[in-house]
Amino acid sequence: MYNKNFPLVDLHRHLDGNIPPKLIWQLAREQLINLPFTTESELADHVFVKNKTSDLLSFLNKLEYGVSVLGSPEACYRVAFENVAMAKAEGIDYTELRFSPFFMARAFSLPLHAVVEAVVEGVKAGNAAHDTNYQLIGILSRTFGVESCHLELASILAYSDHIVALDLAGDELNYPAHLYIEHFQAARAAGLQVSVHAGEAAGPESVWEAIELLGAKRIGHGVAVAQDQKLIEYMLKHDIGIESCLTSNYQTGAWVDTANHPIKTFLEHGLSVSLNTDDPGISNIDIKHEYSVASKTVNLNEAQIQQIQLNGQAQQFLKT
Numbered sequence: 001m002y003n004k005n006f007p008l009v010d011l012h013r014h015l016d017g018n019i020p021p022k023l024i025w026q027l028a029r030e031q032l033i034n035l036p037f038t039t040e041s042e043l044a045d046h047v048f049v050k051n052k053t054s055d056l057l058s059f060l061n062k063l064e065y066g067v068s069v070l071g072s073p074e075a076c077y078r079v080a081f082e083n084v085a086m087a088k089a090e091g092i093d094y095t096e097l098r099f100s101p102f103f104m105a106r107a108f109s110l111p112l113h114a115v116v117e118a119v120v121e122g123v124k125a126g127n128a129a130h131d132t133n134y135q136l137i138g139i140l141s142r143t144f145g146v147e148s149c150h151l152e153l154a155s156i157l158a159y160s161d162h163i164v165a166l167d168l169a170g171d172e173l174n175y176p177a178h179l180y181i182e183h184f185q186a187a188r189a190a191g192l193q194v195s196v197h198a199g200e201a202a203g204p205e206s207v208w209e210a211i212e213l214l215g216a217k218r219i220g221h222g223v224a225v226a227q228d229q230k231l232i233e234y235m236l237k238h239d240i241g242i243e244s245c246l247t248s249n250y251q252t253g254a255w256v257d258t259a260n261h262p263i264k265t266f267l268e269h270g271l272s273v274s275l276n277t278d279d280p281g282i283s284n285i286d287i288k289h290e291y292s293v294a295s296k297t298v299n300l301n302e303a304q305i306q307q308i309q310l311n312g313q314a315q316q317f318l319k320t
């Protein structure tokens with residue numbers, strides 16, 4: 001279990017990957033959107049990952065149910081607001097909620113700027129209601145290509161005062177980081193920090209690209225980092241963090257042998273690795289569950305668990 005004397009932090013949590021069946025059901029009813037299910041529990045049966053999926057893209061497909069009920073900017077606001085409430089209810093002291101405007105806008109062709117504005121306002125209202133200071137990370141969904149990501153970036157940069165960092169997520173194998181150099185240059189120039197999904201579906205070369213070409217200061221997942229000693233040394237020297245997500249890695253197939261997850265190797269090398277949820281709405285988990293997997297399945301000791309909590313705090317993009 002985690003140590004209650006240290007903050008509980010979740011640095012890698014998709015708010016559009018956390019639209020649980022109950023919320024999907026409510027939003028569908030309120031907006032008169034037809035779902036191909038007759039009951040909420042039938043819906044839940046399809047949304048939640050059972051055991052694991054065959055690969056990353058099949059896992060990501062599960063996210064489609066949630067975004068299929070984003071019929072208006074108000075629905076996006078609700079999802080953002082409810083995400084603050086859910087994170088608070090889990091006992092999370094600080095989190096950086098990430099979202100992809102294009103991914104949220106897609107089903108109903110919503111204007112991207114309106115989506116970002118709604119999410120910013122929803123989190124702001126949630127923070128006020130729950131006495132939290134949760135932050136936002138904007139995502140470019142690499143799966144939809146370079147041009148789409150330019151539009152997505154523009155909508156994020158329009159609200160850059162309310163967003164701490166930029167991320168790249170989606171199909172890592174077919175859309176490598178080097179396609180997005182310009183996007184990240186512009187984001188850094190606008191003062192955004194950088195975290196990138198890398199070394200999850202592809203190898204260490206993908207992590208090198210994220211760091212050297214996009215300026216990543218944190219790597220999402222990064223299981224492939226363990227294969228490359230030079231990369232480990234480089235990340236240590238430059239204090240580049242790894243955002244580990246144990247259940248997600250199992251469910252996507254990125255790392256199925258959880259007992260021997262590289263999080264252990266990362267800790268042994270002194271890398272700044274944190275523990276995170278990724279997509280709680282489809283994984284059907286919370287942050288405390290991830291800590292219990294870390295201690296019971298990976299067998300990390302109390303000092304290692306504490307270190308993970310401290311790393312999460314040290315790697316926050318909002319310095320307090």
Ligand SMILES: O=c1[nH]cnc2c1ncn2[C@@H]1O[C@H](CO)[C@@H](O)[C@H]1O
Pocket residue numbers: 014015016017056060063098099100103139140141142143169170171197200248252278279
């Ligand atoms: O584990 C993951 N790996 C890669 N991309 C992800 C993961 N979880 C969600 N997304 C991606 O993030 C955006 C929504 O926030 C979508 O592009 C979704 O595919």
Ligand SMILES: [Zn+2]
Pocket residue numbers: 012014169197220278
């Ligand atoms: Zn992720």
